[in-house]
Amino acid sequence: MSYFDAASAAPLHPVARQALQASLDEGWADPARLYREGRRARMLLDAAREAAAEAVGCRPDELVFTASGTRAVHSGMEGVLTGRRRVGRHLIVSAVEHSSVLHTAEVFEADGGTVTQVPVSRAGEVAPEAYEAALRPDTALACLQSANHEVGTVQPVAEVADVCGAAGVPLLVDAAQSLGWGPVEGGWSVLTASAHKWGGPSGVGLLAVRKGVRFAPQGPVDERESGRAAGFENIPAIVAAAASLRAVRATAAEEALRLRELTERIRARVPELVPDVEVVGDPVRRLPGIVTFSCLFVDGETLLHELDRAGFSVSSGSSCTSSTLTPSHVLNAMGVLSEGNVRISLPLGAPAEEVDRFLSVLPGAVAAVREKLGAPSPRTAGREDTLVVDAIGKRCPIPVIELAKVFGDVPVGGTVRVLSDDAAARLDIPAWCEMRGQEYIGEEPAERGSGYVVRRLS
Amino acid sequence: MSYFDAASAAPLHPVARQALQASLDEGWADPARLYREGRRARMLLDAAREAAAEAVGCRPDELVFTASGTRAVHSGMEGVLTGRRRVGRHLIVSAVEHSSVLHTAEVFEADGGTVTQVPVSRAGEVAPEAYEAALRPDTALACLQSANHEVGTVQPVAEVADVCGAAGVPLLVDAAQSLGWGPVEGGWSVLTASAHKWGGPSGVGLLAVRKGVRFAPQGPVDERESGRAAGFENIPAIVAAAASLRAVRATAAEEALRLRELTERIRARVPELVPDVEVVGDPVRRLPGIVTFSCLFVDGETLLHELDRAGFSVSSGSSCTSSTLTPSHVLNAMGVLSEGNVRISLPLGAPAEEVDRFLSVLPGAVAAVREKLGAPSPRTAGREDTLVVDAIGKRCPIPVIELAKVFGDVPVGGTVRVLSDDAAARLDIPAWCEMRGQEYIGEEPAERGSGYVVRRLS
Structure with a gap:
């Protein structure tokens, strides 16, 4: 088997496994306790925090361990949005953020906040100017991933951090996909990451919040991890996460x-x-x-x-x-x-x-x-000037296949109208036109779904 | 070293260690994926859920794994309180619940809810009648631990569940301290637990919600664990938690x-x-x-x-x-x-x-x-009818020590007034009176702190 899905979860790094096994004996006790086992657990936790902070490029007291990258994003966004509530209730995210960012934005919006989604280029990249344009006097937080999880595009984080910094708006960077490769450059304010993306164990996220960022942890009070990550610390996994981050950085x-x-x-x-x-x-x-x-x-x-x-x-x-x-x-x-x-x-x-x-x-x-x-092979003859393809109830990629099958039946200059109620058609029919050099005229409302109209150019 | 603090965290059970190590190789991938590694991870997760559900005494689809017992409590309480919001915004908890329950109650109260704390006996036990008396038409949820984490007292959970059930109010049972010893008896509606209390690894909590209980997960949407526990599943730890629960139950x-x-x-x-x-x-x-x-x-x-x-x-x-x-x-x-x-x-x-x-x-x-x-040894002579001990600024147990030192100086029938601004004095001075067979007269406001008045009876 060849496993080519490391962006979902990386197999456990050998160093992570070693560190995990070693700290199962030393790291199970409550680090808040004063007795020997507690002190040993605390020492492991402190050392892991220092190592992780060094890799992130922050102070140890700016970094806490969460139960996952998702939790780090949720807590990071909620903490800043609430901490800066007096500034305003406007949030900026890119359109290609991880779902954990977008779902937190949805909750914020449902609660009365306003969200601006910054668009991306066809390559998946945001423009710093677009962030600049989205900033408002009431912007509490801006979020931008360091690199995209689906297509790998690296974002101009440092430039966007400059733009946000000039406006006094903190930038949260979801560094889940990139932290194993190196620290995030530039003046970010909050950073999140997830250990199982770099070969650390599941169950460990990082949340770094720079000193000076107004931050109000949400949810019930809990003393652990500076009040920013509730629940008993998973120290063996935390140790393994920090050790493997250091190891992957070395190579x-x-x-x-x-x-x-x-x-x-x-x-x-x-x-x-x-x-x-x-x-x-x-x-x-x-x-x-x-x-x-x-x-x-x-x-x-x-x-x-x-x-x-x-x-x-x-x-x-x-x-x-x-x-x-x-x-x-x-x-x-x-x-x-x-x-x-x-x-x-x-x-x-x-x-x-x-x-x-x-x-x-x-x-x-x-x-x-x-x-x-039953995907089509090229045809030649053309007769009718206009054709309708009824692909209602059919799922992607069938609507595009049906379009391609009949496309040769209309003459150059003629049109095909594809009726479809599959959301993917809205994306795939224009994309097909671009790939084939045909003209996408547009979408029209239909009795059910939409009609997507295409003109044959060649 | 003798470790006598298992109620904080138990050392890793040998079966947990074995299961954890075995599943590090099989359980790291994303169980939502369709490829081989994902299917293997899903199978491990499903098997662990079945084993844990059997030990809890619920259906597998009623049980999710959270990142900690604290998270299970937070999510369980918030889910029911929101799910039953139309019924009302009243919550019942015992006065001796774990801090995770009481802190969730605080958030609920700050958000406009009403909380009734049911008192306990001197032995730490609630009375089912007290829960019955606390129930109101707008009660959304009642919470009761299966057993107390500080003093070990077992609560009458089945009786309280009956009382709540008769009123149509779900009972959430925090079973963190008892689940390793056996299932919680009676008609509970929601159950929470924490693996590291029974020798499982850190980083795993259980949240069981009976079918039919109105439950609305809070926080940003996340598809994992039926939407009830956000973040990537920590499968090796989950497998270890389930295996060790089964193992400790066997003995x-x-x-x-x-x-x-x-x-x-x-x-x-x-x-x-x-x-x-x-x-x-x-x-x-x-x-x-x-x-x-x-x-x-x-x-x-x-x-x-x-x-x-x-x-x-x-x-x-x-x-x-x-x-x-x-x-x-x-x-x-x-x-x-x-x-x-x-x-x-x-x-x-x-x-x-x-x-x-x-x-x-x-x-x-x-x-x-x-x-x-400098704790006192007994004295005999008594002269002054009333004495004042100024223990302002002194921390427990100094106020009681000061009281005991001078107590022999007042005659039988005389009083001592202890001035103290330490909250513990409110508990410890009456307790001292009971242990010594002396009369605790009461607390009076003082310029700073309070005056605690004690009469010598013998």
Whole structure:
């Protein structure tokens, strides 16, 4: 098996395993107690905090350990939003943040706050100017990920921190995907991360809050972790998290070069090997180990199943694999093709041979899915000036497949109207037009769902 | 070293360690993913849920894993209080609940809810009639621990559940201290627990919510654990928690008998070996491994330090050890002596010889602390009819020591007025009177703090 989904969860790093096992004997007691076992636990916790703070680039007393990265985001955002409530109730997030950020924003909005979503380019990148434009006198907090979890695009965090800092607005950086590679540069105010993304154990998140940021922890009072993370400290896991962060940092520069070469190979070869593929995300400003592409006429879930059978574990932002039945909000915000989406995220040490084997397996897997779904091959004849394709009730990628099947039946200049009630069509039909050099005229309301109108140009 | 503080945290059970190590290789991936590593993680999670549900006595789909027992309490209370908001905004808790329950009640009260605290007997036990009397048409939730964490008293949970059930009010049971010994009997609606109390790893709590209980999870949306516990699942720790719960249950009946005999030995011998001691908590309806006593004229922190030097790790509910500088709310609610408080909570397998060694060391340790503090020896002569002791600015147990020093100076029938601004005096001076057979007349406001008036009867 080749596990290529490190951006979801990395296998436990050997150093994490060692540290965990070693501290199971020393770190189980209550660090708030004064007796010997408690003092030993406290010493382990203090040492882990110092090591993690050094890797983050903050003071130890600015950093607490939470039970997960998600909890760090929730607590970090809620703490600042409440602490700066007097300033105002406006929040800025990018459109491609992790769901933990966006869901916290939803709660804030439901509670009367106002949220501005900053858009991204087709490469998934925000513009510092867009943050600047979004800032208001009542802005309590701005949030920006250090790098995107689905497409790997690195964000201009330092520039956005400057813009926010000039306005006196704290910037929370979700560094979940990047912290293993290096500290977040620039003047961030709050930083969150998650240990199992860098090979640490599950159950540990980091929340760093710079001195001077107004912060009001929410929820019932709890004395542990400076009142910022309720519940008994999971010290063995915390020790393992800190030790493995230090370990991955030691080899980060070298391993980044190696993985970047492998993902570059995928970026370059996939479009050569597989027809009708869009590689997404910034080609240069990107994380070393992540590469994402979408395949026209392919159902993501079926492709994942084919790849799993061939021994590859990857993930997908396609509508068809997520439990929410809507396309990935990231791909949506980027305006790129979402169907047949595949994210490869290489774990540390991923062998080049496995990547090459993936490249040899992928074309067959995609072709098999396309055949199963009856994807079209090119046609020539054209007769009717306008055609309607009724794809109501059909799920992605069927609407696009139906469109492509009949497209050759209209003459150049003619139009096809696709009726669809699948949200993914809104993204995938324009993307298909762009890939095919056809004109996307627009969306019209229909009795059920929408009509998506396309004009044949060639 | 003898570790006698299992009620804070138990050392990792060998079965927990085995299960944790075994599942580090299988349980690190995201159980929401469809590929092989994800399916394996999901299988481990499902199996752990079934095992834990069986031990709790609920259906697997009624149980979720949280990041700690504290989180389980917070989420359980908030979920029911919000889910039943239309019924009303009244909450019932006992006065001796764990701080996680009382702090959630504080937040609820600050948000406009009403809280009734049910008092306890001198043994620390609630009366079902008191819960019945506290129920109102707008009661959304009642909470009662299965057994008290500081004194070990077992609560009449089944009876209270009946009373609440008859009124249609759900009962949340914090079973943190008892779940390792057996399932909670009776018709509870919500149950919470914490794995590190039974020898499981840190970082795992249980939250069981019976079908039919209106429950509205709070905080940002998160799909994991039925939306009731945000953040990536800590599967290796969850597996270890479930496996060790099953393991401790297998030997619970036998071990309970053994530990009960040892704690009974402490209950009986301590008052014989140490003068001026009050053993607190119910002598019969109590947990097998916990015994608590308070020593007059003793500072808890100093005594803990003496015992630590002698190789014993115990905890204290005395004002002087907690970081909040107020006496334990449990001892306070029971109305028992709080000074020089010691809680012994024996871990599974605690050897009888260690208990005997503790009994041989304790008298000397207490005597050393009393000597250090200048505790009084009995006097005879009495002259003045009334005396004032100014203990303003002095911390427990000094006010009681000062009282005892001069008490022999007033004749029988005379009074002593102790001026004190230490909150512990309110508890400890009446307790001293009861232990000495003297009359506690009452508390009067004073310029600073209060005056506590005592009449000499003998």
